[in-house]
Amino acid sequence: MSFRHSTLLASSLAVLLLAGCTVGPKYQRPQVPVPPSYRGGAVVNSTPADAKATAASLGAEKWSTVFQDPVLQKLISEAITNNYDIRIAAQRILEEQDQLGITRAQEYPTLSGGASYNTIGLPASISKALGGNNNNSNTGRKNIYAGGLSLSAAWNLDFWGYYRSQTAAARDQLLASTWARRMTIDTVVENVATAYFQLRTLDAELAITRQTVAARKNSLQLTQTLERGGSGTLEDVRQAQESLYQATAQIPDLERQIAQEEDALSILLGRNPGPVLHGNLSSVDWPDPHQVPAGLPLQLLERRPDIEEAEAQLRADNANVDVARARFFPQLSITGNGGTDSSQFKQLFDGSNILWYVTGSLTQSIFDAGSLRNNLHLTQAEKQQQVLTYSQTIQKAFQNVSDSLIALHRYREYRAQEEKYVAAAKDATRLARMRYKGGATSYLEVLTNDTTYYQAQISLLTAREQEAISFVQLYSALGGGWQ
Structure with missing residues (x-):
């Protein structure tokens, strides 16, 4: 074999070896402290059956399984299809796909004729x-x-992986955009469900207020009848009128809140502001939060879209460091x-x-006044910043879950006490009306108990609303909603 052929063979082997080289370390996921369980998890998963299902998680369920109210399902489905934030996020994915194609093309020869x-x-x-x-x-x-x-x-x-690293960064940017879209869907589902339960609460509050107005009209007629018969007083009539007007004044304000809530929900659905489907008040399927498996905190790292997005961005930044390192070497x-x-x-x-x-x-760069070195330091700083962002995202996710678990448990207790409060206030109002009709007491006692009963009903609605919203927030915090 001639010297010329030996040199050619050695050069070819060197090219093959160098073609697979990269100059940066392989990506490793940062170590983040993960608690063994969620704070507040024990108060929800407190039964033996729940303990057996510790590894299960509400966040793994599809939204159509979690929210079984048919009206809410229609609204969520429409929002996922038409919401502008989701559609914008989808366009960003297409943009990143094209950018990946442009970047990847640099790895291949170009041919023109x-x-x-x-x-x-x-x-x-x-x-x-x-x-x-x-x-x-x-x-x-x-x-x-x-x-x-x-x-x-x-x-x-591409001896030093310069173009391959750029492709890897573009691929991870695409993945980050994909997870960002899923996070947007998660947020929209949470917002639609929250707005829906707030709207239904206002509907129920309006219905109770109208019932109260009707009852107070009857009370006013009763006081007027008794006053004309001589067994009542004009003061009783005036007090009945005051309570009636006070309740009636609540109706326009509640109708305003309902219309504004409909407008907000319409925007989430991708519509212009306007009426939305409510459904029958008696058919509202409030979520049952009595059995809520939270799962293990470690599972959250693989389920929450914002955590996955942060890690994909971190991998992209790591690849950009490799790109900056490769620029120190000769380009052939x-x-x-x-x-x-x-x-x-x-x-x-x-x-x-x-x-x-x-x-x-x-x-080969001979003198660049530190441009390459500073560019490397820049990419390394961006990577370290993203490491901190990734860790912070995980900590906030743990906090979201813990806060939602605690809120769900406390609002459940709150709602249970409010139910007792409503039952007691209702009975007290009934007894006060009976005593007033029998002439055993003044209308002031009726008015006091009636006001207490009305406030108790509104408080119960608020408790039920907050319990439902806490359930929605927990589902979102556990990474559910985008499936």
Whole structure:
């Protein structure tokens, strides 16, 4: 084997080895302290059956399984399809897909071709001076024809993983955008469910207020009848009127709140502000939060879209560090050009008319006033910042779950006490009305108990609303909603 062939073989082997090299360390997920359980988890998963299902999680369930109210399901489905934030997030994914295609194309050779055709007409004087044969006997002019084909190729050899790292960064950016869209869906589902339960609470409050108005109208008629019969007083009539007007004044304000809540929900649905579907008040399917498996905190790292998005961004930043490191090394490119040119088409592909050449170039920065070094430090700082962002995102996720678990448990207790409060206030109001009709007490006692009963009903609605919203927030905090 000749020295020339040995050198060529060694060079080829070196190219094959270097083509797989990268200059940065392999990505490793940062170590983040993970608690063994959620604070507040024990108060929800307190039964033996719940303990057996510790590894299960509400967040793994589909939203259509968690929210079984048919009206709410229709609203969520419409929001996922038409919400502008979700649609914008989807367009960002398409943008990142195109960017990935552009970046990945740099790893491959480029090839371009061309064709040319030229005609030169020489006047007779020049043609005669050149001594050529005229091909136009009438004018003495001479026409010269020429045509050609060309082909060029270029390839930047990726010895140090410069282009591969750029592709990896673009791929992780695409993944981050995908998780960002899922997080947007999660947020929209949470907001729609929350707005729906708030709207239904206002509907129920309006219904109770109208019932209260009707009852107080009857009370006013009763006081007027008793006053005319001499067994009542004008003061009782005035107190009945005050309580009636006070309750009636609540109706316009509740109708305002309902209309504004509908407008907010319409925007979430991708509509212009306007009425939305409520459904029958008696058919509202409030979530049952008595059995809520929270799962293990470690599972949250693989389920919450915002955590996955933060890690994908971290991997992209890690790849950008590799890109910055690769710029310190020489860049090798190969360029080839070839073509053919002839005045006769049949000789266009004749070997004597073909021209080609291949060149290679090696470029290395000698002096850049610290630009490469500072660029590397910049990417490293961005990566470290994202490490902190990733860790912070996880901690906030744990806090979201713990806060939601605690809130759900406390609002459950609150609602149970409010139910007892409503039952007691209702009975006290009934007894006060009976005593008033029998002349055993003044209307003031009726008014006091009636006001207490009305406030107790509103408080119970608020407790039930907060319990339902806490359930929605827990589902979202556990990474549910985007499935």
